[in-house]
Amino acid sequence: MEVQAFPVVSVIGVRGIPEVVAGADLAALVHAGIAGGGLAIEPGDIVVVTSKIVSKAHGRYADSTDRRAVVAAETVRVVAERMTSTGATRIVEGRCGVVSAAAGVDASNTGAGEAILVLPERPDEAAEQLRAGLALLAGHDAFGVIVTDTAGRPWRGGQTDFALGAAGVRVIEDYRGLPDADGRQLDVTAIAVADELAAAADLVKGKVERIPVALVRGLGRLVAPDSSVPRDGAARLVRRGPGDFFAMGHIEAARAALGAAPGSAESVAVGIRSVGAEPGSERLARAVRLAALTLTDTPSVLEASGDTEPEARVVLHVPGDDVDLGRLIARLEVALWSEGLTAHAERAGRVLTLRANGSGG
Amino acid sequence: MEVQAFPVVSVIGVRGIPEVVAGADLAALVHAGIAGGGLAIEPGDIVVVTSKIVSKAHGRYADSTDRRAVVAAETVRVVAERMTSTGATRIVEGRCGVVSAAAGVDASNTGAGEAILVLPERPDEAAEQLRAGLALLAGHDAFGVIVTDTAGRPWRGGQTDFALGAAGVRVIEDYRGLPDADGRQLDVTAIAVADELAAAADLVKGKVERIPVALVRGLGRLVAPDSSVPRDGAARLVRRGPGDFFAMGHIEAARAALGAAPGSAESVAVGIRSVGAEPGSERLARAVRLAALTLTDTPSVLEASGDTEPEARVVLHVPGDDVDLGRLIARLEVALWSEGLTAHAERAGRVLTLRANGSGG
Numbered sequence: 182m183e184v185q186a187f188p189v190v191s192v193i194g195v196r197g198i199p200e201v202v203a204g205a206d207l208a209a210l211v212h213a214g215i216a217g218g219g220l221a222i223e224p225g226d227i228v229v230v231t232s233k234i235v236s237k238a239h240g241r242y243a244d245s246t247d248r249r250a251v252v253a254a255e256t257v258r259v260v261a262e263r264m265t266s267t268g269a270t271r272i273v274e275g276r277c278g279v280v281s282a283a284a285g286v287d288a289s290n291t292g293a294g295e296a297i298l299v300l301p302e303r304p305d306e307a308a309e310q311l312r313a314g315l316a317l318l319a320g321h322d323a324f325g326v327i328v329t330d331t332a333g334r335p336w337r338g339g340q341t342d343f344a345l346g347a348a349g350v351r352v353i354e355d356y357r358g359l360p361d362a363d364g365r366q367l368d369v370t371a372i373a374v375a376d377e378l379a380a381a382a383d384l385v386k387g388k389v390e391r392i393p394v395a396l397v398r399g400l401g402r403l404v405a406p407d408s409s410v411p412r413d414g415a416a417r418l419v420r421r422g423p424g425d426f427f428a429m430g431h432i433e434a435a436r437a438a439l440g441a442a443p444g445s446a447e448s449v450a451v452g453i454r455s456v457g458a459e460p461g462s463e464r465l466a467r468a469v470r471l472a473a474l475t476l477t478d479t480p481s482v483l484e485a486s487g488d489t490e491p492e493a494r495v496v497l498h499v500p501g502d503d504v505d506l507g508r509l510i511a512r513l514e515v516a517l518w519s520e521g522l523t524a525h526a527e528r529a530g531r532v533l534t535l536r537a538n539g540s541g542g
Numbered sequence: 543m544e545v546q547a548f549p550v551v552s553v554i555g556v557r558g559i560p561e562v563v564a565g566a567d568l569a570a571l572v573h574a575g576i577a578g579g580g581l582a583i584e585p586g587d588i589v590v591v592t593s594k595i596v597s598k599a600h601g602r603y604a605d606s607t608d609r610r611a612v613v614a615a616e617t618v619r620v621v622a623e624r625m626t627s628t629g630a631t632r633i634v635e636g637r638c639g640v641v642s643a644a645a646g647v648d649a650s651n652t653g654a655g656e657a658i659l660v661l662p663e664r665p666d667e668a669a670e671q672l673r674a675g676l677a678l679l680a681g682h683d684a685f686g687v688i689v690t691d692t693a694g695r696p697w698r699g700g701q702t703d704f705a706l707g708a709a710g711v712r713v714i715e716d717y718r719g720l721p722d723a724d725g726r727q728l729d730v731t732a733i734a735v736a737d738e739l740a741a742a743a744d745l746v747k748g749k750v751e752r753i754p755v756a757l758v759r760g761l762g763r764l765v766a767p768d769s770s771v772p773r774d775g776a777a778r779l780v781r782r783g784p785g786d787f788f789a790m791g792h793i794e795a796a797r798a799a800l801g802a803a804p805g806s807a808e809s810v811a812v813g814i815r816s817v818g819a820e821p822g823s824e825r826l827a828r829a830v831r832l833a834a835l836t837l838t839d840t841p842s843v844l845e846a847s848g849d850t851e852p853e854a855r856v857v858l859h860v861p862g863d864d865v866d867l868g869r870l871i872a873r874l875e876v877a878l879w880s881e882g883l884t885a886h887a888e889r890a891g892r893v894l895t896l897r898a899n900g901s902g903g
Contacts, residue, residue, distance in 0.1 A: 184578070184579060184580040185557050185558045185578045185579045185580075186579070187554050187555055187556060187557055187579040187581070188554075188555040188557070188746055188753070189552055189555070189746070190552070190553040190555075190742070190745055190746045191550055191551070191552050191553075192550065192551040192552075192553070192742070193548050193549075193550050194548055194549040194550070195548060196547075196548055196549070197546045217545070217546045218545060218546045218547070218548040219545040220548070261787040263787070279697075280696075280697040331733075334695060334696075334734075335695075335781070335786070335787065335788035336641040336780070336781050336788065337704065337734060337779050337780070337781055338714065338778065338779045338780070338781050339713075339714045339732045339733055339734030339735075339737070340731075340732060340733055340734060341733065341737050341738055341741070342738070343698065352700075353699065353700045354748075370701075371699070371700045371701060372692075372700055372701055372702065372744065373695075373698060373699060373700030373701060373702050374700075374745065376698065376700070376702050376741070377702055377741035377742065377744055377745050380702070380737070380738035380741035380742060381551075381553070381741060381742035381745060383733065383738055384551055384735065384738050384739065384742060384761060385551045385760070387715075392549070399553075399746070400745060417699065418698050418699045418700060419697070419698070419699070420696070420697050420698055420699050423817070424817075425697065426622040426624070426791035426792070426794075427622070427696035427697065427788050427791055427792065428792050429795075430787035430788055430795075431787070431788065431789050431791070431792070431794070431795035431798075432787070432795070433787075433792070434790075434791075434792035434793070434795035434796050435795050435796060435799040435876075437792075437879065438796045438799070438875070438879035438880065439875075439876065456784070456785075505868035505872075506868070507866035507868030507869035507872070508868035508869060508872040509868075509872075510866075510869060511866075511868070511869040511872035512872045514799070514800075515796075515799040515800065515876050518798065518799035519799065
């Protein structure tokens with residue numbers, strides 16, 4: 182029987198790279214680390230580097246050791262927010278356009294006690310700079326560099342590594358227009374190979390062992406110098422604008438439509454939903470605050486009670502004639518939706534009784 | 543100089559697996575394929591298999607060859623929707639809990655002309671079944687199996703492979719409670735290694751070459767038979783319920799709060815936003831239809847004009863006294879937000895003039 186030749190991709194974890202300090206020559210350290218395993222960067226290789234050591238080399242330590250303050254400073258836009266036992270937790274867009282829970286702010290393994298690291302300023306440039314440095318030492322530039330970070334994902338548990346920066350490597354493998362084996366067009370058209378490379382490298386790098394660099398061998402097709410191969414930076418993988426269907430969480434969207442965008446003072450004033458279960462009366466009260474947000478006068482709560490099983494109840498007095506009751510009721514409908522509540526409203530003059538039940542979804 | 547031993551993960555693409563037909567013994571085919579490269583499944587290996595060949599072996603061909611109808615039948619819940627040149631495109635939760643553009647429905651390379659494949663019914667069981675079959679042939683069961691599919695992601699361009707099913711392999715590597723090198727707790731706590739494995743395997747499998755199986759070697763820590771290693775299925779990676787902050791797109795959320803949930807008849811009646819640019823007058827008209835949705839009478843459009851540069855305008859006559867104008871205006875505010883419009887309303891008796899401009903965001 183003839184033995185088939187199988188394609189092999191090797192992901193090699195580069196051990197022995199010393200603690201990286203601000204101002205360090207990262208290319209020299211990575212090159213020496215690779216050499217320490219008796220290896221060299223070969224044509225077609227991809228060097229995958231954790232952003233943490235790039236940040237360390239660039240001296241990207243925050244001025245503050247207050248993690249929350251640093252995350253806030255690195256935040257461009259809040260995407261979703263929930264209260265937890267330690268305060269508001271936010272999913273945010275960071276300076277590099279990446280959406281994550283901490284804007285890439287890193288308080289562990291920073292190599293400097295309490296100091297907090299932030300992401301490299303321009304990750305694609307950082308990747309290109311590292312590649313240029315490595316090219317001098319390797320004697321060729323037929324290789325790629327990827328700078329990785331770690332983030333959670335909507336709809337999926339756990340975190341994975343992704344490509345924060347890239348240089349000299351194809352980030353998307355595009356199959357558009359190619360026929361499948363039956364001659365039909367392929368369903369899947371554009372593979373984010375740079376993210377897959379980051380994920381593959383993470384398997385060997387791990388989070389606890391000191392392996393901040395991986396060498397990926399066997400994917401020369403992604404680093405071909407051929408001009409038909411676009412070699413964009415990883416910034417291309419950031420999806421923003423009209424194509425971003427998830428620019429906010431669903432709860433946040435309903436609240437934002439009523440004037441309480443996530444991350445705003447209005448949102449804090451209304452109160453932020455908890456990650457945990459909350460009594461129905463609390464959710465109902467928050468819905469009332471949200472509904473009343475842009476009205477000149479806030480209804481006063483005459484009575485509130487109970488959980489949503491079988492129902493929570495709130496009785497409101499809507500003051501003056503300057504608050505349009507119809508407007509308040511319509512806003513309440515949206516606000517209740519944002520709390521996962523369905524409610525029944527009874528109106529008697531300027532007194533409104535809401536009975537709510539719901540799942541908290 | 544002492545040469546360091548570097549950890550290596552090898553991702554081996556298994557060539558030579560023949561076209562899989564309904565009822566085929568998948569374990570026998572995969573085993574023979576691996577043997578065709580002079581290899582065997584070794585303790586600690588992980589066999590990563592494209593769900594397509596599992597679906598083929600299970601004969602998971604849809605009754606219909608109408609792709610839209612098949613996607614609809616596989617859809618549990620619509621998460622986001624946009625109009626495209628070919629009709630409404632939806633991002634949906636499929637039967638297995640995975641959110642994607644096509645509910646895993648696969649119309650390319652199905653191996654049967656126009657036939658359409660759907661995902662395996664219970665992917666974790668399918669993985670376990672394949673593992674049991676392979677264990678008999680390999681003579682041991684100290685290996686894992688992952689069944690993969692491909693999907694897009696929010697916030698990131700392109701698609702990546704993920705773990706749809708898993709057996710005998712750790713799907714999450716949990717670092718909770720572990721100290722970092724400085725003695726602080728690690729920021730990153732739970733790595734979705736099964737998804738990273740799927741991504742790594744995709745790099746060697748590719749989409750065009752016939753390589754539906756990869757053998758991943760060097761990650762024995764993820765398949766240790768040790769009882770301290772939880773070996774859940776990939777179902778554990780599906781995030782649903784209160785922890786899912788992105789159960790709908792932001793546009794869809796605002797519309798749903800007004801009674802037009804994505805995928806509903808109401809949403810279709812209101813009209814679905816286009817992926818492309820639309821005239822402001824069209825967006826304004828859709829906002830009016832959405833705002834009027836639950837009101838007993840629909841306002842009639844007296845006049846509509848223009849784009850949002852500098853502004854679009856619509857003049858409405860609100861009939862009868864049975865439509866509460868305040869309620870309509872409050873609903874219009876939310877509806878306009880869902881269209882990315884900011885508007886100014888003038889009210890003269892039962893005639894409402896809206897002037898809108900906006901970015902389409």
